Amino acid sequence: MESKFAKHIDRDEIVQIVCDLVRQNTVNPPGNEHLCKDIVTRCMQSLGMEVSFYEKEPGRTNVVGRIGSGAKSIGFVSHMDVVPPGELEQWNTPPFEPTITDGRIYGRGTLDDKGSFACAYSACKAFLAEHRDFDGTIYLIAAADEEVGSELGIIYLVEECGLKFDVAIIPDGGRMDLSIYGEKGILWVELESHGIQAHGSTPELGRNAIVPLAETIAEIKSLDLGTSYDHAFDGWTMNVGTIQGGSSTNTVPAVARATIDFRLPAGISKQQVLAKIDEKVSAMRRRSPDSDVRVKVLHETEPHLSDKNSIIIRSFDQAARRLNLPMNYETFGGNTVAKNLYFAGITSVVHYPGDDKLAHVPNEFVIIDELVLGSVLYAETLEAYFFG
Ligand SMILES: [Zn+2]
Structure with missing residues (x-):
């Protein structure tokens, strides 16, 4: 050498x-x-x-x-x-x-x-x-x-x-x-769905928290953040990392949560992502008016x-x-x-x-x-x- x-x-x-x-x-x-x-x-x-x-x-x-x-x-x-x-x-x-x-x-x-x-x-x-x-x-x-x-x-x-x-x-x-x-920025988002607990044999007495959460995730899968970002970065990514909810098969679940990991290049802001998620949550709510899915930021870096x-x-x-x-x-x-x-x-x-x-x-x-x-x-x- x-x-x-x-x-x-x-x-x-x-x-x-x-x-x-x-x-x-x-x-x-x-x-x-x-x-x-x-x-x-x-x-x-x-x-x-x-x-x-x-x-x-x-x-x-x-x-x-x-x-x-x-x-x-x-x-x-x-x-x-x-x-x-x-x-x-x-x-x-x-x-x-x-x-x-x-x-x-x-x-x-x-x-x-x-x-x-x-x-x-x-x-x-x-x-x-x-x-x-x-x-x-x-x-x-x-x-x-x-x-x-x-x-x-x-x-x-x-x-x-x-x-x-x-x-x-x-x-x-x-x-x-x-x-x-x-390095891209990180944005970790939690979706929390609220329902009403009831016996699994009488679902009409409760409100299922899992189903609207699953529907929201399905909506978010098609979320598009576009290509207007700094091309020193290779793009943005999204990963649904966790999902949890329900306590037993014979109970209507009252709470369900999922977390999503976004990696964002310069040029795509946290506000843009949250606005897109809000659009998806609203679209889902139009179909299921009594659903209650809340969005929370868990962690972020620039x-x-x-x-x-x-x-x-x-x-x-x-x-x-x-x-x-x-x-x-x-x-x-x-x-x-x-x-x-x-x-x-x-x-x-x-x-x-x-x-x-x-x-x-x-x-x-x-x-x-x-x-x-x-x-x-x-x-x-x-x-x-x-x-x-
Ligand atoms: Zn190391």
């Missing part, structure tokens, strides 16, 4: 860090990120970083390493919590006992996001070996609570602990040859699109070109902490030293060579960022 940083990357050390972290069961909930505290602290201290700990709730430890004092600053944001392993029968190896075969490490969190932490650490190490006296500040962050919304993690760090840097690298999405620069000409994306791209690494830039429908940081004024590059299709699935693995390559790529990015 044609990079002066390559000689500073210690492959065995990366493997060791990933394995040590994967052995800590940090499934969120409950999280227990404190189990990773000593491991990541040792890594940060070995780089000469000053290490700080932040906990919004006991055991939900965020670890922040910092080195340098110059004004220009960058943060690596990885997270220590993982998603549950799911059905254990689907795993060929125990999810919390890292297993190395064919240049891969298998286990929950090997990529998402413990491998990413090891990669970011190793990038800092290589960069500092060449530029101990750089003029700037690097933050290496092992955050808590990313998988269920970051309220105890990066949101807490930025909004309540005053953590601030100019730009960020988020090794938590995308692929080795793909960086994510924009879409965002980072400036492709921002210094962090330019630096990252310069690094990829220096390594002859093909790199594409896309938007997607998922949400990473890049969105939280964007609205806090921090532009990020989102990029995995692996493949995001391997995150959250059984038999999650990371390719060790990709962690090594990612480390060099991020070290080159640091150099491009600090030295232009």
Whole structure:
């Protein structure tokens, strides 16, 4: 590999860090990120970083390493919590006992996001070996609570602990040859249908809550939000994710609920979606005048699109070109902490030293060579960022 940083990357050390972290069961909930505290602290201290700990709730430890004092600053944001392993029968190896075969490490969190932490650490190490006296500040962050919304993690760090840097690298999405620069907004809507409970043998005495809900969902299936949106995004999506209602077969149900997940590009507003849903609910009510379906917003985020000409994306791209690494830039429908940081004024590059299709699935693995390559790529990015 044609990079002066390559000689500073210690492959065995990366493997060791990933394995040590994967052995800590940090499934969120409950999280227990404190189990990773000593491991990541040792890594940060070995780089000469000053290490700080932040906990919004006991055991939900965020670890922040910092080195340098110059004004220009960058943060690596990885997270220590993982998603549950799911059905254990689907795993060929125990999810919390890292297993190395064919240049891969298998286990929950090997990529998402413990491998990413090891990669970011190793990038800092290589960069500092060449530029101990750089003029700037690097933050290496092992955050808590990313998988269920970051309220105890990066949101807490930025909004309540005053953590601030100019730009960020988020090794938590995308692929080795793909960086994510924009994310759709999320709108979660609940439909709640109200009826009157009665005995199942005398339905005429009650009012069924399920039937109008089902009819509304059938109407919403044909909902069209059009094509007037920012075409940096590939479109909008809708998914009916849950439905529940009724208590027994022989009872007329009084309540039924469904939830729908919309992913919205810039150019389609929440108000537009809610107006379309209202049209559908009204159409259904015209047919069944005594139905009572209410619409409630459960969760929402705004879409965002980072400036492709921002210094962090330019630096990252310069690094990829220096390594002859093909790199594409896309938007997607998922949400990473890049969105939280964007609205806090921090532009990020989102990029995995692996493949995001391997995150959250059984038999999650990371390719060790990709962690090594990612480390060099991020070290080159640091150099491009600090030295232009
Ligand atoms: Zn992740």
